[in-house]
Amino acid sequence: MSGSPARVYVARLAGLPVYDPNGDQVGKVRDVVVMLRQDTQPPRVLGLVVEVFTRRRIFLPMTRVTSVDVGHVITTGLLNMRRFEQRATEVLVLGEMLDRSVTIRETGASAVVFDLAMEQWRTRDWVLSKVAVTEGAKRFRRRGQSHVLDWADVVGFAQTEDAQGATHMLAAFDTMKPADLAGVLHELSPKRRKEIASALNDERLADVLEELPEDDQVEILAGLDTERAADVLEEMSPDDAADLIAELPTETAERLLTLMEPDEAEDVRRLLTYEERTAGGLMTSEPVILPADATVADALAHVRNAELSPALAAMIYVCRPPLETPTGRFIGIGHIQRLLREPPSALVSGVLDTDLDGLRPDDGLQAVSKYLATYNLVAAPVLDDEGRLLGAVTVDDVLDHLLPDDWRGSAQLEVDRDAP
Numbered sequence: 001m002s003g004s005p006a007r008v009y010v011a012r013l014a015g016l017p018v019y020d021p022n023g024d025q026v027g028k029v030r031d032v033v034v035m036l037r038q039d040t041q042p043p044r045v046l047g048l049v050v051e052v053f054t055r056r057r058i059f060l061p062m063t064r065v066t067s068v069d070v071g072h073v074i075t076t077g078l079l080n081m082r083r084f085e086q087r088a089t090e091v092l093v094l095g096e097m098l099d100r101s102v103t104i105r106e107t108g109a110s111a112v113v114f115d116l117a118m119e120q121w122r123t124r125d126w127v128l129s130k131v132a133v134t135e136g137a138k139r140f141r142r143r144g145q146s147h148v149l150d151w152a153d154v155v156g157f158a159q160t161e162d163a164q165g166a167t168h169m170l171a172a173f174d175t176m177k178p179a180d181l182a183g184v185l186h187e188l189s190p191k192r193r194k195e196i197a198s199a200l201n202d203e204r205l206a207d208v209l210e211e212l213p214e215d216d217q218v219e220i221l222a223g224l225d226t227e228r229a230a231d232v233l234e235e236m237s238p239d240d241a242a243d244l245i246a247e248l249p250t251e252t253a254e255r256l257l258t259l260m261e262p263d264e265a266e267d268v269r270r271l272l273t274y275e276e277r278t279a280g281g282l283m284t285s286e287p288v289i290l291p292a293d294a295t296v297a298d299a300l301a302h303v304r305n306a307e308l309s310p311a312l313a314a315m316i317y318v319c320r321p322p323l324e325t326p327t328g329r330f331i332g333i334g335h336i337q338r339l340l341r342e343p344p345s346a347l348v349s350g351v352l353d354t355d356l357d358g359l360r361p362d363d364g365l366q367a368v369s370k371y372l373a374t375y376n377l378v379a380a381p382v383l384d385d386e387g388r389l390l391g392a393v394t395v396d397d398v399l400d401h402l403l404p405d406d407w408r409g410s411a412q413l414e415v416d417r418d419a420p
Contacts, residue, residue: 280361
């Protein structure tokens with residue numbers, strides 16, 4: 001294998017681009033697959049889990065890797081696009097081995113794994129040769145000591161750990177988008193998912209939950225204490241929170257709604273009154289709403305909010321007071337692309353699109369889809385019979401319901417990765 005360093009630390013591989021021989025990127029590294037062996041033999045590295053651009057995770061055998069470097073991985077160009085399925089004899093290094101508690105053979109001291117190194121032997125096989133650990137803090141020391149040890153110098157990887165941490169795994173995936181981290185969690189065991197969910201802060205966990213299949217959402221939420229579950233639901237967008245609460249037992253759902261902040265709970269309760277596959281069931285109750293006397297500068301300042309999805313940030317909704325949904329009379333929508341061409345001091349009311357009739361909350365999924373397609377929109381207002389704005393439907397939520405119910409966790413192709 002040409003161009004590879006003698007030793008590669010696995011945590012640094014997370015997110016690295018994978019290229020074919022022509023220099024075209026084919027995906028990103030998401031994990032390393034190894035097989036534990038008996039006695040003190042270092043685990044054999046079987047291959048990499050690579051996420052290709054369809055967000056499918058595939059298995060890339062190490063025999064098809066020609067170079068592993070600091071900034072990239074290069075393959076032979078031959079990729080099996082069948083979905084990766086972890087086997088019982090396989091272990092994911094980032095997902096399952098980081099943050100493990102182990103024992104140092106020589107001293108008997110306990111330590112936590114924060115990285116592992118792999119290297120290629122003369123036989124051309126890759127193995128996990130080194131374990132980077134931090135010993136527990138000792139007297140007169142602010143932090144524990146860090147060591148890089150041979151694989152044979154530690155024990156404990158073959159044992160089941162009741163409460164494994166997630167600090168170092170999450171550090172390796174710190175820059176990963178919520179949808180990508182959701183994909184990682186979906187592939188892990190329920191036990192490991194619970195441990196990682198416990199380590200995420202409320203906002204990050206809420207973002208990840210919104211990208212997971214419903215079964216995973218319910219499982220993770222059930223593993224949290226009730227008060228924290230309510231806090232996480234508050235961080236979710238109201239429409240996603242309503243979808244999740246609708247999947248819970250009635251008693252559990254009511255208890256969580258009671259623990260949520262009243263304003264947040266009110267939005268969710270209102271969304272729960274609509275049928276799921278209607279404009280009311282699809283909409284979010286928190287679009288960008290401005291009064292008629294707002295300026296273009298005001299509008300642009302609001303859509304700069306990093307928490308807004310691209311679809312919600314593409315449009316503002318101008319209404320009479322009150323400006324909380326359900327609002328006063330709806331006046332019109334302002335397209336951000338149009339507002340960018342106007343002087344910052346101009347009033348948004350002068351550049352509104354007032355010709356579009358909004359959706360009604362009982363409009364079905366097909367009607368909503370046709371509305372967005374007909375007018376080339378990524379979002380649309382939902383109005384009640386009195387012309388008040390109830391919320392907005394975005395194209396991403398429509399796509400969620402047009403795709404198969406299990407599209408987030410669908411195996412797509414359930415076949416053996418060794419097949420030609």
